[in-house]
Amino acid sequence: MAGVGGVAEAAGAAGAEEVVGVAGAAERVGSLGEVAAAVPGKSVGGTPAAPGVGVGPKRELRRAAVVVPVEESRGAAVETARMQDALAAARREIGRQRGEIFRxxxxxxxxxxILAEVWGRIAGGATAPEAWVAATGRVAGEFAALADPYLRERGADVRAVADQVARVLLGLPRGAVSxxxxxxxxxxxxxxxxGLDAGRVAGVVQRAGSPTSHATIVLRGRGIPAVVGWPGPDVAEGTPVALDGSTGEVVVDPPPGVLRRFEERAAAARAEQRASVARAGAAAVTRGGVxxxxxxxxxxxxxxRxxxxxxxxxxxxxRTEFLFLGRDSAPDVDEQVSVYLSIAEALGGRRITLRTLDVGGDKPLPYVPMAAExxxxxxxxxxxxxxxxxxxxAAQLRAIVEVARRTPVSVMFPMxxxxxxLVAARRVLDEAGGxxxxxxxxxxxEVPAAALTAARFTPYVDFVSVGTNDLTQYTLAAERGNPALAGLAGARDxxxxxxxxxxxxxxxxxxTVAVCGELxxxxxxVPELLGLGVRELSVAPPRVPAVKDAxxxxxxxxPAPTAPV
Structure with a gap:
């Protein structure tokens, strides 16, 4: 892949008596710091990031600072081995996570x-931690100085990965809360x-960050309410806090009446969630019997599970690529069969739709050479x-066919x-015993051309699944990870x-027509999708009960769709 360093160089108030929002606040009382001081005990608004209401004592995320010790190099060979071991450990750790962000x-x-600079610094006498922190710090700094919001977000990714590897090198723990x-x-x-325990964390307040940051996307997927860009004052550990991730409200040490209203809202949301989960095992049928x-x-x-x-x-x-990423060689057929069967078993023998390997370009495999694009x-x-x-x-399809002999399976080809x-893919599947x-x-x-000519595929398929995330970015020419285009890249366009x-x-x-994107x-x-003719929806696991209720x-x-089709 092209180096990110090169890219950087080339790119050159329900519940509170008063809510003070970020926008316009300075106009009334000066700086944001003055806003916080001017309304003690009141709500200071941040930016809504992940919906939901949370109430609980303030818990600061504490990290041991990454400080590179001043020490002599043990020699280029030793320091290179240290660096390679740390990179391998980080790959294993990141590989356990899921999603585009971690890929x-x-x-x-x-x-x-980045690696060329690291190896060069080690060869010049730097220790592995010195080389890594210096190289990644330089690249992250270049991104941070750019005007383009998307490239600045890439800088945040560099900092996050740099921190993770540095902690491995120095034996430091991740951030933790008590x-x-x-x-x-x-x-x-x-x-x-x-890594946050969703059962123990009532919500998250970030003083920086953005609604489109990768950490925020993870929080939303895990159902943890969050507010970002919060300009409030320092808060003592253990102080009661109430927040609403849908509005950006954060109330520190709320008065009893405000606290009670937040607690009632949070309790109502939890009760609705429990009720949704309790009935989630039943079939989802519309009022008209669909x-x-x-x-x-x-x-x-x-x-x-x-x-x-x-x-x-x-x-x-x-997403079968979780088996292929974060390792030095591809999984063999037996390993794939074992994991796919474990997924089917975890689902109680329900049908599993195995999407074949969806990598390449922005998601390279280290053991499959690819030209830069x-x-x-x-x-x-x-x-x-x-x-x-x-x-x-062919190896993956042989594994999928073997699993299909033992449990209900669908195979799905991406992009x-x-x-x-499709004909070429089906030929390989047939050769694998399909x-x-x-x-x-x-x-x-996921490609507009396929959507517009869907009838041509019907002789060869039993179902199609619309991936609205990619379909949206290709239709609107708006890269879905670019926060500057967040207002444009909407799947309900x-x-x-x-x-x-x-x-x-x-x-x-x-x-069958399914939709498996965020929409x-x-x-x-949901009513609009069903009105169009969609008859299957696939969502993040925690969202299943709410979508069934919808x-x-x-x-x-x-209903007929609101937009003419």
Missing amino acids: AHLALLDDDA GDGVVFAEELTPAEAA PVAVGANVGSVGDA VAAANGADLAGLV ANPFLGVRGIRHSLAHRELF VTSVDE VVPGLRVGIMI PAVLRLIGAVCREIGTGV AADGTA VRRCPDPL
């Missing part, structure tokens, strides 16, 4: 520009967000990558654009809805 972090560990409550931090890393399968997107055996506990009807998307999002990704690496692809790609009773074959529709409607019309009867988890969008609330008849 991007894995890629940073293999960044040519006890239950509302966690305060300057800014969480994605790994810290993923059955809808609600599955879960999973990236590990642990995810599958959570999905089963939340009443998922199936695994609508298994100017635009990896339009490059050799998904099925293109698999067809270019037939041996790897299919043309019928020729004629197995009950094995269903489908594709992900009329153009995106038209494409989903086109898929449903083109695909006809006998072929499926938006309860307000289906049950759908009126009869199903």
Whole structure:
């Protein structure tokens, strides 16, 4: 992949009597610090980041500072080995997480520009910690100085990965909190967000950060309320705090009446969640009697257990790349079979939809050489990558076929654009023994060209699944990870809805249309998706109960889409 250093160089008030928002506050009382001082005991508004209400004592996230000791190099060979061991340990740690964010972090560990500088500094007499901190600090600093918000966000990724590896090198623990409550931090890393105990953390308040930061995305996926960009004063450990992640409200040491109202809201939300979970095992059927399968997107055996506990009807998307990333060689057929069967077992034998390896371009595999690409999002990704690496692809399909002989399985090919790609993929599947009773074959529709010509695929598939995350970014020419385009890259854009409607019309009867992107988890969008003809939804495991409830609330008849299709 192209080095990030090179990229940087080239790019050159419900519940409170008074809410003071960030915007406009300085106009009335001066600086944000003065805002906090001017309204003691009142609410100081931050930026809403993850919905939900939380109440609890303030708990500061405490990190041991990363301080590189002054010491002599033990020699280039020893320091290189130290560095390689730390990188391998970080790969294993990051590889246990799931999602695009952590795949991007894995890629940073293999960044040519960063590693070349690290090896050069070690050869010049630096210790491994000195070389790593200096090289990553320089690259992160270059990103931080750029005007482009997306590239600045990449700088945050570099800092997060740099911190993680430095802590391994120096034997330092990750950030931690003591006890239950509302966690305060300057800014969480994605790994810290993923490591929080959702059962003990009532919410998160970050003094920095943004609603589009990777740590915030992780918090949202885990159902932890969060506020970012909070300008309030220092808060003593253990002080009662109430927050609303939907409005940005944060009330420190709230008066009894305010505290009671927040607690009532939080209790109501918990009660509704418990009720949703209690009925989640039942089928989701609209008021008009239309059955809808609600599955879960999973990236590990642990995810599958959570999905089963939340009443998922199936695994609508298994991101198999979690098995292939963060290691030095591909898993063999036996390892794949074992893991896929474990996922099926965790789901109680429900159908699992195994998406074939979705890597390439922005998600490289260290053991599969790839040429650098100017635009990896339009490059050799998904099925293109698999067809270019037939041996790897065939091995995965042999594993999937073997699993299909023992449990209900669907195989799904990602980023299919043309019928020729699908036919080629099916040929490899047939060679792997793909004629197995009950094995269903489908594709992900993520490219507008595939959406507009969906009828051409129907002779070759049993189902299609619309990946609205990628479909949105390709339709709107708005990279989904770029916070500067957050207001543009919405899956409910009329153009995106038209494409989903086109898929449903083109695909006809006998072929199920599913949606597995973030839009499926938006309860307000569920009636519209069903009105278009979607009959299966797949979401993050914790969202299954709420989405099933959204289906049950759908009126009869199903509503026509608000945007013409």
